[in-house]
Amino acid sequence: MICLFLAAATIAVYWPAVTFNFVNYDDPDLVTSNPHVLGGLSWGGVLWAFQSSFADNWQPLTWLSYMLDVEVFGVNAGASHFVNLFLHTVNVLLLFLVLRQLSGAGWLSAFVAALFALHPLHVESVAWISERKDVLSSFFGLLALWSYSLYATNSRSTQIFRPSLSYWAALFFFALALMAKPMLVTLPFLMLLLDFWPFRRFEASAAFPIVREKIPFLTLSAISCCITVAAQNQGGAMQSLSFFPWSVRLEAVFVAFVTYLGKTFWPTNLCCLCLHSGHWPRGMVLVASLMITGLSLLAFSFRRRLPFVFVGWFWFLGMLVPVIGLVQVGWQFMADRYTYLPLVGVFLILVWGAGEVVRHWRVAAVPLCLLGVAGLTACALVTKVQLPYWHNSETLFRRAIAVNASNDIAYNNLGYYLFQNGRPVEAMQDYRRALAINPAFKKCRDNLDNLGRLFSQNGEYSLAVECFETALLSNTNFFDAHFGLANTLLKCGRTDEAIEHFQRAAQLKPDVAGTYNNLGLALAMKGQSAAAVANFHKALQLNPDFAEALCNLGAELLVQKQYDEAVFAFEAALRVEPNRPETCASLARAFSLLGRWDDAARQYREALSLSPESPDAHFGLGTALARIGKPAEAAVEFREALRLKSDFREAKQALNEVAPSPPR
Secondary structure, rough: OOHHHHHHHHHHHHHHHHOOOOOOOHHHHHHOOHHHHOOOOOHHHHHHHHHHOHHOOHHHHHHHHHHHHHHHHHHHHHHHHHHHHHHHHHHHHHHHHHHHHHOHHHHHHHHHHHHHHHHEEEEEEEEHHHHHHHHHHHHHHHHHHHHHHHHHHHOOOOOOOOOHHHHHHHHHHHHHHEEEEEEHHHHHHHHHHHHOOOOOOOHHHHHHHHOOOOOOHHHHHHHHHHHHHHHHHHOOHHHHHOOOHHHHHHHHHHHHHHHHHHHHHHOOOOOOOOOOOOOOOOHHHHHHHHHHHHHHHHHOOOOOHHHHHHHHHHHHHHHHHHHHOOOOOOOEEEEEHHHOOOOHHHHHHHHHHHHHHHHHHHOOHHHHHHHHHHHHHHHHHHHHHHHHHHOOOHHHHHHHHOOOOHHHHHHHHHHHHHHHOOOHHHHHHHHHHHHHHOOOHHHHHHHHHHHHHHHHHOOOOHHHHHHHHHHHHHHOHHHHHHHHHHHHHHHOHHHHHHHHHHHHHHHHOOOOOHHHHHHHHHHHOOHHHHHHHHHHHHHHHHHOOOHHHHHHHHHHHHOOOOOHHHHHHHHHHHHHHHOOOHHHHHHHHHHHOOHHHHHHHHHHHHHHHHHOOHHHHHHHHHHHHOOOOOHHHHHHHHHHHHOOOOOOOOHHHHHHHHHOOOOO
């Protein structure tokens, strides 16, 4: 009945999550844009999962769980959320059964499991698809503890290490937990705490055999740590180490511990992004360090009289050690998801402490039970309020901004969501806010550059220019922004400014053929024909098969009356891209200027076969036909040109010459 109640309460509170969408914070890398995951379960996918350190972690079982989602449900956010909820519900039941197995205290274990199920700090682990690794690794970690409890119960007084089936099962499940998320590397130390209480194995045996039996577990932890550090170094997640010296990271440890405790009892201002500030007031650090040190000494002093306080406190501290910031990974200062299993230690102290109050101080159990129910109700209500923030990227990052208006990552990700959902003007505002907070934010500059290109393609040139210029404010050496801005200025007729930015782009990346081609176009528009030809030649030196540059070179050679060279350029362009009607027409024009009218007629016909609705090509063909003595066919082409372009004066005049109107 307790299990049914726990499961029903968990599902009732978290059920709205199955209607939520993917978010653009890690979900694309892990699921929606990951080709290995999108391929479903396959031998190739399994091999990749075990060999890959993608996303800065070695987490093969998490990858396999995503692949299984896609294999069974397709790319379905609701189904993935359901799997997270299912795993969380199973973890709640496992925690209850494990604690009851450890202690024999059913109702106390139920209260701890209920707090674990409903506490709002766990919303992030359950409602975020990318945190599948939390609920999955905890599932295997709890199975490891359950198996270990069966082993330890039968090994309390032995001086000889005799591993049983339950011992090997614990080791197996621990390995699986590490393959889902390496945060559980401290589980062997948690087993030692449980040996102290509730198993009390240290009272019946020497310490050495108990520690020795943890060596296989510690070996797995060491291997997992090495793999994780290598993966995060390879992915660049630890590059922020250089920005935070040891003193700052040590200060962050005490501040984070106290902040986690505060959020446990007063869970307000919860959000998905808690960025590292790089410094804290001296007074805050001093108070936090004294508080954590004092509570640790107090817990140690209670190790005999109230052993659950000792175990619960160091359960909380020990399980947070891998993510507390001593080794800084990324820019986050702390995260709600890190508390998923560590908070069980705090819940143990609270619930078992209440049990001690009832037992020793003869306080009535009913008021304490009512207080506990009130606490669980409050947790459920706050969780229900926190949960909808994970509905989509907009609700998630607007919440993060509401909590911290200086959160540049939240502004950037919100801007990206708005951009993807057809709201580019709002997106630009959020990108600009992100850059105002953090001018060195490369990803935001890249997004702003992409937005500028979209505006430029849509003809919204003033907005495009604003995007590119904003991106350049923080980094004047941003090649893509210079190139995009130059192209937009060229479309606006601001040719001199465009030339300046093309030249700057060429200085930044002298091996990009497109820059010289576009610079040549801009110079040609200014009448600087020689300089234009020189830049087209530079583009072709870098890319001899650059059809557009060949066409542009040919057009400029026509201006310089170098007709033979122009023919050579156009023919080279057609060898690269034989189906471009503009190139065929340009080559035909070059033949016309050389007086090669048969060749001109042939090329105009080729152009019209590719683009029949070109009045200029019809006029050119008519002119060529008239020159080679075919006036009737020429008249047909001139009439077609006039049909397509009624005010085509040259076509009217040519038609009158080859087929004059009869006198009235």
